[in-house]
Amino acid sequence: MKQIQVLVVDDERYAREELIHLLKDFNGIEVIGEAESGEDAIVKSLSLKPDVVFLDIEMPKMNGMEAAKALQELKKAPYIIFATAYPQFAAEAFRLEALDYLLKPYEEEQLEQTISRVQKQFSHMDNAPQAASGKLSIETDGEIHYLxxxxxxxxxxxxxxxxxxxxxxxxxxxxxxxxLEGRLTGYNFFRIHKSYVVNLSYVNMITPWFNGAYQLKIEGREETLAVSRNYVKALRSRLEI
Structure with missing residues (x-):
């Protein structure tokens, strides 16, 4: 497995230094940068392209939740792990598909569990090319299906x-x-919105909506899917429009 590259974001310097120090004890984890604000996190992520961002929540101006939403819109969106002293934000964090929610002060066992979750996630991605010749296994209602x-x-x-x-x-x-998007690498799938990934083979129409966004129709389906304006240009390019 390749080194998992990490960006640490916290407005308190000592909190950043503590987490960076702890992360250095884990094999396969490489801290490639740090940021002191939500805005700085976005700028650093654009240049450094980290795999994972450890993100504080309570920061001035752009807080961690706002920064996470912006990071999810990047072409190479990192996984988010919130690192905070405030447990009350956990529900919102997982609605944003955070990989984990780490509470300060950091406990060794909790941090080990978080890193194990990170490494498991990237091991799935490393196995994606081998899986590309087979089927996607999913578990629902206690049953395993192969699609x-x-x-x-x-x-x-x-x-x-x-x-x-x-x-x-x-x-x-x-x-x-x-x-799931990572496991489907190598197939004709494309993220059009933070909530949607579509198989481009079944796209039969996109139409302008408002504020630069579009709506997309899938072959054989009645519903329309929203296309975020951040993905429109790349989508049109993929569809050769």
């Missing part, structure tokens, strides 16, 4: 679940949209 990616129309994130839509059936799983 061929070509049969999937699109994926949609709804609260704590991800819906996998095929022509004949819908599956609801707890796996995050980002993890």
């Amino acid at each position: 061929h990616p070509r049969d999937i129309l699109y994926l949609a994130r709804e609260e704590k679940f991800t819906k996998i839509i095929t022509a004949n059936k819908e599956y609801q799983v707890r796996t995050t949209l980002k993890e």
Whole structure:
């Protein structure tokens, strides 16, 4: 497994230094930078392209939640781990598909569990090319199903679940949209919104909406999907429009 590159974001210098010091004890983790604000986190992420961002929540101007939403819109969106002294933000954090929620002061066991979760996530991604010749395994209602990616129309994130839509059936799983997107690398899938990843083979129409956004129609489906304006240019390029 390659080194997992990490950016540490906190407005308190000593908090950054403590977390960086702790992370250096873990094999496979490389701290490539630090940032002192939400705005700085976005700038550093654009240049450094970290795999994971450890993100404080209570920061002046742009707080951690706002920064996380902006980071998710990047072309190479990092995984987010919130690192904060405030447990009351946990529900909102997981609605943003945070990989984990780490409470200060940091406990060794909790940090080990977080790093284990990070490494497990990237081991799935490392295995994606080998899986590309087979099927996507998903677990729902205690059963394991094997889906061929070509049969999937699109994926949609709804609260704590991800819906996998095929022509004949819908599956609801707890796996995050980002993890499924990573496992489908190598197939014709494209993220059009923080909540949607579509199979481009089934796109039959996109139409302007408002504020530079678009709406997208999938072959055989009645509903329309929102296309974030941040993804419109790349989508049109992929569709050769």
